[in-house]
Amino acid sequence: MSSPGSLSEPAMKILIHQTRALATDCAASLIAARLNRQPDTVLGLATGGTMEMVYADLIARHRAGKVSFAQATSFNLDEYVGLAGTHRCSYRHYMREKLFDHVDMDPARAFLPQGDAPDAEVEAARYEAAIAAAGDIGLQLLGLGLNGHIGFNEPTSSLSSLTRIKTLTRSTREANARFFDDPKDVPRLAITMGIGTILRAQEVVLLAYGAEKADVVARMIEGPVAAACPASALQMHRKVTIVLDEAAASALELRDYYEQVHPRVENASS
Numbered sequence: 001m002s003s004p005g006s007l008s009e010p011a012m013k014i015l016i017h018q019t020r021a022l023a024t025d026c027a028a029s030l031i032a033a034r035l036n037r038q039p040d041t042v043l044g045l046a047t048g049g050t051m052e053m054v055y056a057d058l059i060a061r062h063r064a065g066k067v068s069f070a071q072a073t074s075f076n077l078d079e080y081v082g083l084a085g086t087h088r089c090s091y092r093h094y095m096r097e098k099l100f101d102h103v104d105m106d107p108a109r110a111f112l113p114q115g116d117a118p119d120a121e122v123e124a125a126r127y128e129a130a131i132a133a134a135g136d137i138g139l140q141l142l143g144l145g146l147n148g149h150i151g152f153n154e155p156t157s158s159l160s161s162l163t164r165i166k167t168l169t170r171s172t173r174e175a176n177a178r179f180f181d182d183p184k185d186v187p188r189l190a191i192t193m194g195i196g197t198i199l200r201a202q203e204v205v206l207l208a209y210g211a212e213k214a215d216v217v218a219r220m221i222e223g224p225v226a227a228a229c230p231a232s233a234l235q236m237h238r239k240v241t242i243v244l245d246e247a248a249a250s251a252l253e254l255r256d257y258y259e260q261v262h263p264r265v266e267n268a269s270s
Ligand code: F6R
Pocket: 045, 046, 047, 048, 049, 050, 051, 077, 078, 142, 143, 144, 145, 146, 149, 150, 151, 152
């Protein structure tokens, strides 16, 4: 039988933290707890600015002997079409630099789509099949694009899409230009897990920080489920935790309610 607490929980667990550091600690704790509970978890990993903090936290936990990736498998969400894994701006390079080279992850079980595969469509289908063959994602980590994308599922992506090639929007290319020497170098296409692929994960943890994400966070959580805001599809998932800082939570209409259901630990203990 359900406990009274679980009866009153919203479908999405919304955790609002005072600072990015506290939010990052919360997300890293969720990942470490999952790995400690199930060392051979299949992780779904993301890249981007938000994730850098999470990976730095996980590296510190690993160095302190508090988490191991030795038995885990990982599948990254996406990769730019045309970039070899050795390219400085590829997501494989990002993952090595920000996480893999600093923890005990087995490189043979750390998967990303191959951006420079001879046929990107074949590669996308192969990647989707590899995820399914691994039993699908256990814990999927997500960031949130300013336009509501998750992975590179840009607005109007099918909510049941599988891994495939997507054309990046101008807004995404502009947001990611900071990682490239010349904005013109940002690839126009990416291979990305689909929204359907993501929704098959057992558990999803999405992080969003900063005032510039406040509107899209509100659309994701409180707006209609619509392809115009791909992250809103997470409303259909049975186990999603959304980890926010104050600024990213500032446009939520039901914010008081979320804080009532899940009081902040830093508040509860003060
Ligand atoms: C990248 C990815 C993207 C980012 C999103 C947020 O692998 O999946 O969806 O998570 O664009 O990026 P940041 O954290 O840089 O704002």
